Amino acid sequence: MTISPVLPPTLAEIVSDFQELEERDRLTLLLEFSRTLPALPERLSNHPELLEQVLECQSPLFLTVEAEKTDDGEVMRLFFQAPPEAPTTRGFASVLFEGLDGLTAEEILAVPDDMPEQLGLTRAISPLRMRGMSAMLGRVKRKVASGVRPPA
Structure with missing residues (x-):
């Protein structure tokens, strides 16, 4: 499996990390990601x-995207909430957080919709869970495309 040339550098590195592992070890890496998902800010x-x-996720997953003004322009900030007892869902959310948080809208919108399949997990986890990760990415992209604004 090849890595899409459109992937932002951090996300491409994550995909590469998954692809370099034996199939059985990819799920372990996903579970490691589940432990790094940041908590939501109090607000x-x-x-x-x-x-x-x-809703496509088997476990309750909630997200939002906010715009943040920086000296270099505007970047997107991603926020996810998933229960600790849903490590696969949390792992997917963490992959997206680490790979997309802080990017511009254009960079996020350019991520191919098949990015979740590039992780090489399609035989390690159920099709329903893969559909959930694809839905997370799709939801992030839809929110970004709708014109996310900075928080009030």
């Missing part, structure tokens, strides 16, 4: 109505 954790549920 979001106290206001669940600001998050959107990704």
Whole structure:
């Protein structure tokens, strides 16, 4: 499997890390990612109505995207919430967080929709879980395309 040339550098490195492993070890790496998903900031954790549920995920997963102005322009900030007892879902969210957080809208929108399949997990986890990760990426891209604004 090849890595798409459109992937941003950090996401391409993550995909490469997965592809370099034996298939049985890829799930272990995904579970390691699940432990690095940052908690929501207080302003979001106290206001669940600001998050959107990704219904395609087997476990409850909520996300939002915010724009942040920087000296170099505007970047997107991603926020995910998934329960600790859903390590696969948390792992997927963490991969997307680490690979996309802080990128521009254009960089995120250029990520191919098949990026989740590039991780090489299609035989290690169920098709429903793969559909959930694809839905997470799709939801992030839709939110970015809709014109995300900085938080009030």
